[in-house]
Amino acid sequence: MNRIGVLIALLVAACAPPVRMPPEAVQRHRQDILALAADGKTKEAWEQYVELINTSGVAQYPAVLLQLATRVLERGFAAPGVEVREQAVRALQYCDHEFAFTAAAGRLEDEDTTVRAAAVDVLRKLGRPAAAKLIRPQLKPPAPEDKEFLLTEGLRALESLQMHAMWALAELGEKSLPVAPAVKGMTGPDPHIRAVGARALGAMGNPEALPSLRYGLDEDIEWEVNSASAEALLKLGRRGIVESFAGRVSRSDYPEKVVWSINMRRSHALGPTVDWIWREATYNASAEVRMRAAVCLGEMEVHDAAPRLIEMTEHLEPLVKAAAAYALAMLRDRSKIGIIVEATGSRDPEARARAVEYLTALDGERYLGIFRSLEEDPDPRVRLAAVLAFRPGGGLPPQMAFQYLAWPLGDENDEVRFTAAALIRKARHAGIAPPAEPVRTGN
Numbered sequence: 001m002n003r004i005g006v007l008i009a010l011l012v013a014a015c016a017p018p019v020r021m022p023p024e025a026v027q028r029h030r031q032d033i034l035a036l037a038a039d040g041k042t043k044e045a046w047e048q049y050v051e052l053i054n055t056s057g058v059a060q061y062p063a064v065l066l067q068l069a070t071r072v073l074e075r076g077f078a079a080p081g082v083e084v085r086e087q088a089v090r091a092l093q094y095c096d097h098e099f100a101f102t103a104a105a106g107r108l109e110d111e112d113t114t115v116r117a118a119a120v121d122v123l124r125k126l127g128r129p130a131a132a133k134l135i136r137p138q139l140k141p142p143a144p145e146d147k148e149f150l151l152t153e154g155l156r157a158l159e160s161l162q163m164h165a166m167w168a169l170a171e172l173g174e175k176s177l178p179v180a181p182a183v184k185g186m187t188g189p190d191p192h193i194r195a196v197g198a199r200a201l202g203a204m205g206n207p208e209a210l211p212s213l214r215y216g217l218d219e220d221i222e223w224e225v226n227s228a229s230a231e232a233l234l235k236l237g238r239r240g241i242v243e244s245f246a247g248r249v250s251r252s253d254y255p256e257k258v259v260w261s262i263n264m265r266r267s268h269a270l271g272p273t274v275d276w277i278w279r280e281a282t283y284n285a286s287a288e289v290r291m292r293a294a295v296c297l298g299e300m301e302v303h304d305a306a307p308r309l310i311e312m313t314e315h316l317e318p319l320v321k322a323a324a325a326y327a328l329a330m331l332r333d334r335s336k337i338g339i340i341v342e343a344t345g346s347r348d349p350e351a352r353a354r355a356v357e358y359l360t361a362l363d364g365e366r367y368l369g370i371f372r373s374l375e376e377d378p379d380p381r382v383r384l385a386a387v388l389a390f391r392p393g394g395g396l397p398p399q400m401a402f403q404y405l406a407w408p409l410g411d412e413n414d415e416v417r418f419t420a421a422a423l424i425r426k427a428r429h430a431g432i433a434p435p436a437e438p439v440r441t442g443n
């Protein structure tokens with residue numbers, strides 16, 4: 001059964017009266033599903049799970065789904081494709097911490113350096129000092145005989161891994177890290193490595209890094225390095241330098257730089273003033289800048305900006321209209337929420353994805369039907385946003401993940417599928433037991 005067929009069957013089943021299934025038949029289905037999952041046939045197991053729901057009339061089987069989700073992740077870690085393995089590892093950031101720690105630690109032995117770097121990032125985000133001992137071997141340089149056979153691309157990947165490892169070790173509290181390797185990383189040809197090197201220096205907190213970070217801020221030609229250097233300088237307590245820099249980039253013609261400066265005001269009270277965001281940024285030529293300016297005004301509770309936000313709900317771009325409506329809702333004017341709901345049907349996938357985020361924050365349970373329908377959206381960005389509506393802290397009860405995240409386990413997109421699997425595990429370990437598994441009988 002293909003995915004479309006499965007989804008059509010689910011919709012039909014949702015409208016049909018429940019079918020009675022003897023307990024022994026349910027048990028056989030469960031055993032078949034778990035056997036398929038154990039054999040690595042996760043797609044077939046998922047299809048069997050959906051069929052069980054269709055034919056039994058029971059909305060969910062949490063214990064079965066938990067095991068299936070776990071197997072989906074484990075198969076991702078062992079996939080032959082590097083990108084698939086990397087995506088499975090990155091999804092661990094949404095998982096329960098015990099599983100995430102063990103799984104990420106295991107991927108530190110992966111043959112590919114990008115997968116190992118992803119595992120290092122997960123361990124850094126988990127924040128357990130015990131991970132430092134596991135990460136430290138990633139700093140080991142290649143043996144001279146191996147280095148001769150590494151192509152330039154391979155050497156850069158290895159250097160990137162080492163920069164990620166230094167950043168992680170610094171964040172995890174290592175006090176004796178030398179600044180020289182990260183400084184050297186900021187002089188290489190790869191902008192991503194230079195940016196990670198800057199973040200490592202910021203986490204170290206060593207004033208010896210100031211010249212390199214000042215160069216990265218003012219002289220590097222890549223914005224990724226400029227912004228990483230600014231954030232590192234903040235960690236070193238150089239607010240004045242970052243204040244001046246954020247003010248300058250707020251006048252840039254590049255939307256990503258202006259958005260960054262707005263975020264600096266929101267997060268660190270630096271750079272452009274609130275008045276500038278209200279009176280200048282909301283009129284910017286870029287819809288992305290206007291969107292972020294509107295949301296920022298709502299987040300900072302700038303009630304005087306409400307008339308301007310109402311004007312913005314009349315803009316042509318659904319992205320801007322929805323952002324302004326969301327900002328008004330944060331200012332306790334919920335009269336424009338219908339605009340956000342309307343944006344979930346926009347032709348712009350970015351607007352649809354953002355609308356999901358806004359509705360989740362405002363009143364997620366009320367819009368569950370919308371989230372469910374968008375799990376079938378043609379754009380993976382929107383499907384991912386619908387899945388992330390169920391992440392912890394999103395406003396939805398964790399146990400709802402068992403009912404609404406079963407279908408994305410069959411998604412063709414790796415990020416969507418693995419994120420759904422991770423969130424199912426997270427829901428099970430969020431301190432709230434999943435619903436009981438009722439079984440309809442023939443009595």
